[in-house]
Amino acid sequence: MLTVEGLSKRFGGFLAVNQVSFDVRAGEILGLIGPNGSGKSTTFNLIAGNLRPSSGSIRLDGREIAGESAHVVCHQGVGRTFQIPRPFRKLSLLENVTLAAFYGEAGRISRLDAERRAVEALGMVGLPSDAAASTAGLGAAALKKLELARALATKPKLLLADESLGGLDRAEMERAADMLLDIRNRLGITIIWVEHIMGVLMRVVDRVIVLDHGEKIFEGKPGAAAADPRVTEVYLGKAQA
Numbered sequence: 001m002l003t004v005e006g007l008s009k010r011f012g013g014f015l016a017v018n019q020v021s022f023d024v025r026a027g028e029i030l031g032l033i034g035p036n037g038s039g040k041s042t043t044f045n046l047i048a049g050n051l052r053p054s055s056g057s058i059r060l061d062g063r064e065i066a067g068e069s070a071h072v073v074c075h076q077g078v079g080r081t082f083q084i085p086r087p088f089r090k091l092s093l094l095e096n097v098t099l100a101a102f103y104g105e106a107g108r109i110s111r112l113d114a115e116r117r118a119v120e121a122l123g124m125v126g127l128p129s130d131a132a133a134s135t136a137g138l139g140a141a142a143l144k145k146l147e148l149a150r151a152l153a154t155k156p157k158l159l160l161a162d163e164s165l166g167g168l169d170r171a172e173m174e175r176a177a178d179m180l181l182d183i184r185n186r187l188g189i190t191i192i193w194v195e196h197i198m199g200v201l202m203r204v205v206d207r208v209i210v211l212d213h214g215e216k217i218f219e220g221k222p223g224a225a226a227a228d229p230r231v232t233e234v235y236l237g238k239a240q241a
């Protein structure tokens with residue numbers, strides 16, 4: 001579905017993403033992991049059109065999308081969540097997600113259909129969709145659910161989930177993992193899941209890619225990643241001789 005080839009992003013003299021290549025197959029959940037600052041969110045920003053690549057190619061179902069604007073990429077079927085949720089605080093949950101439904105259709109959808117789609121997306125993530133439900137007092141887990149609902153309302157075929165479940169407790173992390181599994185299994189949406197800790201992600205993903213300092217250092221099955229010396233070195237530090 002997605003083919004990334006030789007993708008690089010330079011910020012001044014700093015190479016945040018360095019010649020990264022990978023494929024995403026239709027229907028899979030691909031984990032994209034790596035320590036803080038390894039280039040995961042930047043990779044998402046490049047795919048989703050929030051940043052322009054310095055070089056490289058990104059093809060979605062064979063069509064080049066590298067350098068396209070975010071709304072164009074969204075309309076091609078790529079939905080994304082942001083690592084730091086920034087909902088419209090003065091709008092209800094329903095209004096937030098309804099706006100996303102409008103965005104996903106470039107406004108070519110009736111208010112009623114957009115709201116219907118928003119109710120469905122909120123239901124999928126387990127958030128209330130009544131008009132009184134507001135963003136006030138939402139905790140980290142609920143804000144992440146709202147991000148997911150906003151992305152789902154754009155009707156993606158590929159979902160880029162920048163989850164980073166750091167602020168969540170163990171049970172909330174497990175539920176977040178199950179939710180992504182459910183989204184893939186029930187809606188048939190292909191997913192790339194970004195995380196900086198390996199933990200719960202490994203139970204859910206079909207394959208995993210590991211980034212370190214902007215470079216891909218591993219690609220394969222989750223079980224093999226945990227046994228790979230380069231991966232354990234990045235996560236646990238180099239074993240002393």
Ligand SMILES: Nc1ncnc2c1ncn2[C@@H]1O[C@H](COP(=O)(O)OP(=O)(O)OP(=O)(O)O)[C@@H](O)[C@H]1O
Nearest residue numbers: 011016034035036037038039040041042043164196
């Ligand atoms: N707009 C920018 N300008 C300059 N440097 C940036 C910019 N965006 C990201 N960086 C740098 O690029 C590197 C990769 O950042 P990125 O956000 O992709 O990391 P990450 O893997 O998502 O980390 P985390 O797990 O902490 O979310 C970091 O060193 C970061 O400071």
Ligand SMILES: [Mg+2]
Nearest residue numbers: 040041042083
């Ligand atoms: Mg990040």
